[in-house]
Amino acid sequence: MDLEDKKSHVRSRWWTLAVVSAAQLLVVLDGTIVNIALPSAQRALGMSDGNRQWAITAYALAFGGLLLIGGRVSGVLGHRRAFLVGLAGFAASSALGGAATESLMLFGARALQGVFAALLAPAGLSLLASTFTRAGERGRAFGVFAAVGAAGSAVGLIAGGLLTEYLSWRWCLYINVPIALVAVLGTMTLVPADRPTRGRLDVAGALLSLTGVALLVYGFNRAEPLGWGSAEVLALLAGGVVLLAAFVAVEVRASHPLLPMRVLLHRGRAAAFVAITLMFVAMFGFYLFMSYYTQTVLGYSPVQAGLTLIVNALAVLAGSMLIRGRAALVPGLLAAATGMLILTRLTAGSDHVFALYLLPALVLTGVGLGCVMPPTASMATEGMRGHDIGAASAAYNAAQQLGAALGTALLNTLAASATASYLASHRNAEREATVHGYTTALMVAFGILLAAAVLTAALLMRRRNSGTDVESGDAGSDLWDEAPAGAPRTEV
The missing domain is CATH 4.10.860 (DNA Excision Repair, Uvrb; Chain A)
Known part of the structure; x- marks a missing residue:
């Protein structure tokens, strides 16, 4: 390979990172951007209070439920081709949702978005894992990818507030179309094709x-x-x-x-799945409470509440780009836990709330998330080949989806229960009860992150067998990486 070919090959790798990151932004952003727009969409389409949640749930069900299948289909089609299909389908279903004239049309479009996201997400991560195989470049690539994904939830809240307030709720869906089309063009012209894997569904x-x-x-x-x-x-x-x-x-x-057990039964990958699942349980509750607390207690507008999270997004970017490697995994979980702990000290009468509580919590949770996302994404796919790359990518995305769904439901329920209990013994103290509910739930989130740090540290510890040190995170180095006895190997 001459010098020009080498330069072209390097450029194509980094363009792969750009288009995969754009797709990751679409998938993550769409999980939160519609939340801000939902009240306006409900009024416009005449949704009932009982049915409006389907605008969120339809996407989550289709996305979460189909991820493992999407990972398999991605391998059979070829990750580049599956990525293109996912992008084009996501753009079309977003346009359909933006043009919705009734609630059922919006719910159906959101379900279709979830279907194509379930193909897009594992295909994108598989492309990244197979493109960047050298340690130094892999760390940088996954750092960028993770920063975009981790900041996407905060960006979704900000963009949702701005688009809904100054344009229309419909633009929270239309905005996906140009981003997806640019990614399609970039993929078709700059991302090399890969070889599909064989095998039956x-x-x-x-x-x-x-x-x-x-x-x-x-x-x-x-x-x-x-x-x-x-x-x-x-x-x-x-x-x-x-x-x-x-x-x-x-x-x-x-x-x-569909999911070979050797993908999961490896100490390094198990650590990645535990860390990312529990981090998402805690962080999605955190984003929910930041949105509610700033608006209902501090009186921020939706746009102001969204802009507050820019601090968190910048901290995520800093954490993912400046602190790399699996050595940052446990410190990242502890940093996020410390951020949660600071917020548990809030009261209804706290002064200088932004400077003393919100700012340090936003920075610490952001840096923590930025330290956790890149190594877990890399560890989840490290050493994988053929169909196993798609399966590991799908399992990693499914872990995030389940963590987010559990965290939102669990912490919101705990907050509501704590608020009701406080009001039962403190009449006419709605503001105090609300803050008490939030801090109670965030204390549980703090405990979840501590547990994640302990479990992750235990899984990443070196194993010493017969005087030989074995690094558990390396692909193929752990006894857990072997297929279970009697289990057939997947054809590659």
Whole structure:
């Protein structure tokens, strides 16, 4: 390869990072941007209070439920081709949602967005993992990718407020179209094609994973209005757990498993999945409370509340670009936990709230998230080949989706319960009760992040067998990385 070919190859790798990051922004941003626009959309389309949640839930169910299938389809089609299909479909369904004339049309468009996002997300991460294989470049690439993804939730809240206030709620969906089209053009002209993998679709595994994950996500969403003790919520969650247990049993014996168990049974990848799942449980509750607290207690407008989160987005960027490697994983979780702990000291009468509480909490949680996202994304796909790259990418995205759904439902329910209990013993103290509810839930988020740090540290510890040190994070170095006894290997 001559010098010009080498330069062209380097340029194509970094253009791959650019288009994959743009797609990641679309997927993550769309999880939050519609939240700000929902009240306006409800008025425009005449949604009932009972049905409006489907604008959020339809996307979450389709996205979360289809991720593992999307990872498999991505491998069979080829990750570049699947990426293009996902981008084009996401743009079309976004345009359909923006043009919605009735609520059912909007709900259907949001479900379609979730379908194409479930193909887009694992295909993009697989492209990145197979493009950047050298340690130094891989760290930088995953740092950028993670910064875009981690900041996407905050950007979604900011963009949602600005677009809804100054244009229309419809632009919270239309905005996806030009971004997706630019990414399509970049992919077609600058991203090299890859070779599809062979193999059949594991139909039983696909159905079990789809219904199991969908039941869990829907159960978490229903826990907010109904409570965790509701018979409906308990039935949904129990059904989801049973179906996912059946999915594992099927995958161990399948000749072409949707999710080979060796993807999960590796100490380094297990650490990545634990860290990212629990981080998302805590952080999605954090974003929810930041939005509500700044608007209902401090009196910020939606735009001001969204702009406050710019601090967090900048801190995420700093953390992901300046502090790299799996050595930053546990300190990142502890930094985010410290940020949560600061907010638990808030009271209804606290002075200088932004400078003394919000600013340090936003910085610490942002830096923590920025330290966690790049190494976990890299570790989840490290050492994978063929179909396994798509499966690992899909599992990583599914872990985020389940964490986000659980965190929003769990922490919101805890906050509501704590608020009600405070009001029962303190009449006419609505403001104090609201703040008490938030700080109670954030104390639980602090505990979740501490537990994540402990579990992650334990999984990343060096194993010493017969006097030999084994680095558990390296692909293929852990005994857990072997396929379970009697389980057939996936064809690659």
